[in-house]
Amino acid sequence: MSALRESLGFLTSRLRQVGIFVALILIVLLFQGLTGGILLEPQNVTNLVVQNSYILILAIGMVMVIIAGHIDLSVGSVAGFIGAVAGVMIVHWGWPWWAAIPACLLVGALVGAWQGYWIAYVGIPAFIVTLAGMLIFRGLTLITLKNQQITPFPAELRALGGGFLPDLTGGTSVLEWLTVILGVGATVALLIQALKERRIRRKFDLESEPLVWFVIKTTFTALLMLVITFLLASYRGTPIVLVVLAALVIAYTALMNNSVFGRHTYAIGGNLHAAELSGIKTKAVTFRLFVNMGVLAALAGLVFTARLNSAQPAGGTGFELDSIAAAFIGGAAVTGGIGTVAGAMIGGLIMGVLNNGMSILGLGTDYQQLIKGLVLLVAVGFDIFNKNRSGGGGDIGKRFKLKTSPPPAQEKPAPATSEKVDAGVK
């Protein structure tokens, strides 16, 4: 009974993280039913990944910007602009793809530096700067393209949008074995990592997660990865863009969790003044965040252009809203300081499944937009509700009189301890 209570208490204390995950599963199951099983057909799962990849790439940069307490409204226009630049470089100037891709990412970095300069060093709110950027880079897209689409692109670039890793068996086998190897390998790596982290948390007595929940969560995640592997492998294998995306998610998760830069980003969003007074170069961090956003927007623009096989004047329109929604549905706080890359990915997938599922059902964009808007509102509304209930702690568990940790001990006059005060490492 007490174990159950403990598990329940833990779940309610992490209602947000658990809730978002459960919501994704419920939405998948709902559409699986409504579409008569089409949603999870191998071909559709592959489509889902490829269709949403550029939004997910943008959401990585967006959640970082939002954690620092800013916003970027320009990413859609920047992605469109970079598509146009890629078109000019590759189709008009005849640059090879291996030169054009780094050049485009560099242009993205410059775009980010431009916006970062105004936001970090001049002090104009990001909302204004990137709203201006949204117009500026849409305008530049139109100018670059002279209002006409550029097409076609060479196969090497198109592979970035719709290509797959090579099939080891030459297409003779039912399952695509490279995908199986990668999927199983990644699952094993994930399991090892999860166990390792849990062991370390236990060692330092930081573990609050009940064993039952840990087992359920880890098993479930592993099974999910194996199912997706199976589905991908029974169609055409691993999309190249999925490999790119996976690498980005792993790298940026590590960056945000473990790097000095990531920590500084959370600190700035959590309390700007305290961060400044702790010696953090807040302007430099903000600047770099926007440069990074520019590079990721450029990458998203390349993937999108590659997928369409054309650079279009309206390319990237509305991407900013989808990526911002992904970050917020994924648990980022409007006031900054809270959010994760993984959360933004789940948020992006929820939006993606909604889009895809409703399209299969033949719902028009009218209803799609209506429903997506409501989902965003409910997700963030739930956050605020949760926060207000617990008086700022984000802890609905208190309602059920469940305690996950002992209450802070009462302060009492303590005698001077004889231990050395400075326990720092040298």
Add this chain to the structure above:
Amino acid sequence: MNTPILQMRGITKTFPGVKALQDVTLDVNRGEVHAICGENGAGKSTLMKVLSGVYPHNSFDGEILFENEPCNFSSISDSEKRGIVIIHQELALSPYLSIAENIYLGNEQATNGWVDWRKTNLEAARLLARVGLDENPVTPVQHISVGKQQLVEIAKALSKEVKLLILDEPTAALNDEDSGHLLDLILHLKGQGVTSIIISHKLNEIRKVADAVTIIRDGKTIETLRLDEGQITQERIIRGMVGRDLESLYPDREPNIGEEVLRIEDWSVRHPQDHTRMVVNNANLHVRKGEVVGLAGLMGAGRTELAMSVFGRTYGTATSGKVYKYGKEINTATVSDAIRHGIAYATEDRKHYGLNLIEDIKRNISLAALRKLAKRGFVDKNQETVVANGYRRSMNIKAPSVAAITGKLSGGNQQKVVLSKWMFSDPDVLILDEPTRGIDVGAKFEIYTIIAKLAAEGKAVIVISSELPELLGICDRIYTLAAGHITGEVPIAEATQETLMHYMTKEKE
């Protein structure tokens, strides 16, 4: 003469865990200027909030009689209807609205919901003449000086047919000339029959205008001194303000003072918005190895401003002066420069400037010196946990684990997290700004013990505090500040609350 206009009897106001006011009595006679004196946190402002209805009538005990009728105010507008108007320390004017609009804000001169601008501006001009302010009523308030804004506040009070005017530290933000003008106006209004209550730290001002002085200490009325009985003298007021027993709330320590670590020379800082105001004026001070140096001063004396301007110019503009460490001039123009030179500043405002309240203990502790824990830009989280656990033990931070969110800790434990953060940055000089503010007595003792230990380890410690007994209990030497000037340097052997208060209220020659 001598008919009472206001009688407050047995006022007791309790906040969770604190008795802010205890059986306070205040008698104000019609047509007098009545000053209220007391140390920071003595309960003066709380008393005025009780009187003006900021705290509604059922949230405290005791009775208030105004013009011999009981008062049951449940909001400021109730007290204003009776002619009691309070002007707060922070002016409540809207900077973009005109003088006239501000005067009639919430009391618009309107017919059927439409503002009568002619009447508004004419009436405002009449009120401005009464307070002696020569400005056009349509001028936006942001275009006039703070001193004049104060007069606009008074004009606003007059527009409400004020009988009792309460001024909370009205001259704290004013220069000498504006202060003089304001005090003259108070006397002028007294001639017109307006009774005033003035809260002030500046004893020479009180001597200039007050007919009576009530002294409050630790939430209790000490005494009321009357001018006509010849009782208002500086010594008497100071004795009343500080006369409490020095309790043995402080750990014993044997100071072991070494060479000079930090010296600040000719340090001057101007107000970030009002560039004509010198917030710190030509300050010189130094601190030695193993020494605890106090900075005493009343509200607005420039203590925090001095500390923050030294710590990476985080306050003020046009900062000038030199900082020396071990005799060598150092540059502390940014916070990271200051930290690199071994200076740490623990802020007086933990919640806004000290901690990331939505983050856990270990990440707060590591923040100022994250690079010590990082290899190639990546933080060693295990090492971070080891460090944080070390501080949790040595500082006696009471929390379930170092993964606990700092926003959920008590004030004392939050302060220990802030101190841990700065100790981990391994400073030579620690500036602790109000290290025991908002902390209960038991936790205070722990903080004092930590300060003593830091000094014993050879750190130079500067403590800023509004509580004189605290400074007397833990310091080796105390500087006093008044209006941005260092007015005294007192070795602990010669320091008493009276001498310190004397220097703290000393005006520049």
